[in-house]
Amino acid sequence: MNSIQEIINWSEVWAPLIPLTFFLILRPKTAWTKPVFYFLVITLFFSICLDVMWKRRTLGLNDWFEKNLWWWWDIDRATGKKALKNNIFYNLNSFARLIFFSAFFTYFYPVFKKIHRYVPWIFLALMIVNFIFHESIKDFSSIEHAVEAAILLTCCLIYIYKATLDDTVPSLSSQPQFWLITGLTLYTAINFFIFLFYKYLMASLRFKKYANDVWNVHNISFIILCVLTAVSFYKAKKWIKTSPY
C-alpha cells in the first residue's frame, strides 16, 4: 500500500516522462505539439523541484536545504513548526499550464487567438496584485489554481462545441488533439473543487488527511492527462502520414 502511495506521490515527476518519451521518439511534426512539449518540460522541472523539497528527509537532503536555503523556510500555520514550502512551484506551474495550453488552443479556432492574446496576461496581472497584497507566493494559491482550471475548462468546452459544429470533422476521436483535450477537460473538471478548497484544507490540521487523500485524486487525474497527451502525440504522428494537415 505504501509503495503505491509512493508511486502516486511521485507521479508529478514520472507521469510527464510518458508523453515526453513519446514526443522525443516519435517527433510529431504537428505544430500544436510544441507548446504542449514545452509545458511538459517546464512542469517536469517544477515537479522535480517541489517533490525533492517535499521528500527532502527521505532523500537525505534536509540538512542541505537547511544550510543553503535557510531564507526559504517559513512557519507552518497549521502546525506552528518551521517548514519548507514548495507551493511557489505549484503557483508557477499553474501559470505555465495556462500560458502553454492557451497557446496550444490557438492552433484550432480563431477565438482562441484572442483568448491567448489577453487572458493569460490579465490573469498574470491579477495574480501579481494578489501575491503582493493578498496572499503570499509561498502559499498554495487556491484562487490562482481555481481560476486557471476554470479558464482551461472553458477553453476545452469551447473547443468541443466548435468541433461539433464543424462539418469537416468526421469524428472527434479521430483527431489527435481531441485526446489531449479530453484529458485536460477531465483534469480541470476534477481539480476545480480540489484547487478551490485545497489551501483551506492544508491550513487546518483537522483536514490534513483529507487534503492528502484529495491530492491523490489530483495526481491520478494528472496521470490520466499525461497518458492521454502521449496518445495525442502518437496519433499526431500517424495523422501526418495520412493527411496533409
Added chain:
Amino acid sequence: MDKDFTLLITLGIASMLLLAAGFLLIVIRSQRKKWHLQVQMSQLKEQQQNQLIEGAVKSEEGERHRIAETLHDEVGAILSSVRLHFSNINSSQFNERDNKLHDKSKELLDEAIQKVRSISHNLHSTLLKEFGLNEAIRNFLTKTVQGSVIHVDMELDTNYLIQSPQMDISIYRIFQELINNTLKHAHPSHITVNTNVVNNIFTLDIQFDGSGLSQEQFEELRYKPDGLGLKNIQNRIILLKGNIYFEKNNPENRIRLTVPLNREL
C-alpha cells in the same frame, strides 16, 4: 460539520467528473451520429446525381440510335434509290459536258451515301456491340484519319473483355469525343492510342503532338456553357467512377482515362 464539509467537496469533485465525462460521451456520440447522417445524405445526393446523369446519357444514346436509324434506313435508302435511278440514266447520248456533270454527280452521290453510312455507324454502336471496344476504337480511328496526313499508332490490350454495354458505350463515346476534339483543336500530325488493363483498372492513353490541353484548362472549359463535349465526357466519367488527366507538354501531349472494371453500372 467537518464531515459535511469534506463530503461537500467530494460531491463537488465527483459531480464535476461525472458532468465532464458525461458531456464528452454525449458530444462524441451525437457528433458521430451527425457525421453518419451527413455521409448518408451525401451518398443519397451522389446517387441522385448519378441517376440524373445516367438518364441523360441513356436518352442521348437513344437519340443517337434514332438519328442513326433514320439516316441509315430512310436517308440512306433514298440516296441508294437515287443512285440506282441515276445509274439507269442513259448517258450515251450526252455531250461531253453533260457526261462530265453526270459522272461528277454520281461521284458526289456515292460520297453522300458513304458519309451517311459513316455518320450512321458512328452514331450507332453496332460494331461496338458485335466486336467489342477494341475493334470499335480501331475502326473509328482508322476511318477518322483516313485520307489525312495524320499518322496513327495503336496498341490495344486484348485482355480487355466486354464489360456491361453501358460501360463500353461510355468509354467509346469518351474516346470519340476526345479524338474529335484532338483533331479539331490540336491539329496533330501523330496520334498514339494505347489501352491496357492492370489490377482491374482500364487505362486509355492518347498521346499526340500539336497544341494540348492542361488539366486546369479542362477544369475551366468544362464549366463553360458552350463546352458541351467536355461536359458529356465529365458526365460519363462520373457514371463510370473513373478519372481523366490532361497533360500539356508540347510536343508530347497526353490524355489518360482510367476506369475501374468489374462494377455494375
